[in-house]
Ligand code: SF4
């Protein structure tokens with residue numbers, strides 16, 4: 001189900017798209033999260049701050065935020 005709660009609640013989406021900030025429809029593919037054709041899609045995972053606002057707004061527990069810092073630090077440890 002693509003209710004869109006996560007995309008509307010995401011603070012990064014609000015900064016990127018003024019329409020989303022006012023609860024409107026997405027107007028750009030620069031968004032972090034976007035619901036299209038009934039599905040929630042992560043378009044730009046690199047923009048995620050890990051705040052978990054999306055998780056808290058999902059009625060179905062269908063979205064889960066990975067542990068962002070681990071993902072950021074992994075390449076440095078390989079050097
Ligand atoms: S965890 Fe990421 S995708 Fe979820 S609301 Fe925060 S910035 Fe947006």
Ligand code: SF4
Nearest residue numbers: 002003004005006058
């Ligand atoms: S992940 Fe949850 S909040 Fe986001 S569109 Fe799907 S059901 Fe709605």
